[in-house]
Amino acid sequence: YDDRDGFIWMDGQLVEWRKAQVHILTHALHYASSVFEGERCYNGKIFKSTEHSQRLLKSGELLDMPIPYTVEQINAAKEAVLKANGLTDAYVRAVAFRGAGDEMGVASLGNPVRLAVACWTWGAYYGDAKFQGAKLDIAKWKRPSPETIPTAAKAAGLYMICTMSKHAAQAKGCSDALFFDYRGYVAEATGANIFFVKDGEVHTPLPDAILNGITRQTVIGMLRAKGITVHERHIMPAELETFQQCWLTGTAAEVTPVGQIGDYTFEVGALTRDIATEYEALVRS
Numbered sequence: 001y002d003d004r005d006g007f008i009w010m011d012g013q014l015v016e017w018r019k020a021q022v023h024i025l026t027h028a029l030h031y032a033s034s035v036f037e038g039e040r041c042y043n044g045k046i047f048k049s050t051e052h053s054q055r056l057l058k059s060g061e062l063l064d065m066p067i068p069y070t071v072e073q074i075n076a077a078k079e080a081v082l083k084a085n086g087l088t089d090a091y092v093r094a095v096a097f098r099g100a101g102d103e104m105g106v107a108s109l110g111n112p113v114r115l116a117v118a119c120w121t122w123g124a125y126y127g128d129a130k131f132q133g134a135k136l137d138i139a140k141w142k143r144p145s146p147e148t149i150p151t152a153a154k155a156a157g158l159y160m161i162c163t164m165s166k167h168a169a170q171a172k173g174c175s176d177a178l179f180f181d182y183r184g185y186v187a188e189a190t191g192a193n194i195f196f197v198k199d200g201e202v203h204t205p206l207p208d209a210i211l212n213g214i215t216r217q218t219v220i221g222m223l224r225a226k227g228i229t230v231h232e233r234h235i236m237p238a239e240l241e242t243f244q245q246c247w248l249t250g251t252a253a254e255v256t257p258v259g260q261i262g263d264y265t266f267e268v269g270a271l272t273r274d275i276a277t278e279y280e281a282l283v284r285s
């Protein structure tokens with residue numbers, strides 16, 4: 001994705017897409033000192049831009065990597081890069097990382113924390129699954145304990161097992177993989193949170209070892225505003241067969257119905273369709 005026209009915002013300026021490069025001794029490449037955001041711009045407005053910028057700063061703090069920009073500066077960088085690329089409907093990727101510096105080793109306090117923002121057109125994350133219901137594999141890897149890695153950070157290091165699990169899922173003809181966590185509870189997909197419906201009520205994992213997605217929080221608010229009971233709780237895999245509907249939420253995934261997880265099947269029901277439609281309307285309003 002490096003050889004194309006366009007502009008990327010890097011460390012305070014817009015640079016040509018092909019020239020947005022880093023040195024091979026960039027600390028992040030070796031030690032995963034990198035945090036990022038995925039956002040979507042609809043009709044010229046980034047949905048929850050400030051919340052994403054705040055989460056980026058928080059992720060940096062959690063990795064002992066303070067990002068030298070304010071929320072306002074990050075918001076402005078995102079606007080600038082969208083404008084430079086002439087995009088009003090796009091995916092926006094901000095990434096902050098430790099660059100190359102005085103020393104090369106695990107310690108990185110002498111390495112500058114850098115920030116880049118790119119944007120590009122990105123349609124439905126799961127393609128046709130958006131309408132028919134995605135098929136999920138069950139990942140062999142487990143989401144780690146918050147005592148193992150800062151699970152509240154949207155940090156590159158947390159995605160190593162996501163990439164491996166997604167490859168395994170795609171090799172089996174699935175769109176994505178569902179993780180269980182280190183305790184065995186149902187957790188999240190490789191880039192999205194998960195919701196279930198049982199007898200008109202909604203159940204979703206407690207965000208105590210997963211990313212508490214901005215879309216997840218938005219959808220919980222929408223459901224409660226409709227008077228629907230939402231249970232945020234620990235969910236055991238054995239319960240999967242008791243749920244009637246299932247969907248994923250995420251900035252890229254938006255609200256995507258799930259039709260199958262391993263051997264369990266779900267209907268793309270009325271509540272799933274309603275929430276997907278209402279989310280679509282909300283982000284464009």
Ligand code: PMP
Pocket residue numbers: 038154188189190191192193211212213214215216249250251252
């Ligand atoms: N979990 C993981 C692992 C993710 O990568 C994402 C995407 N950022 C989500 C959940 C959903 O988060 P959000 O709704 O903030 O995009």
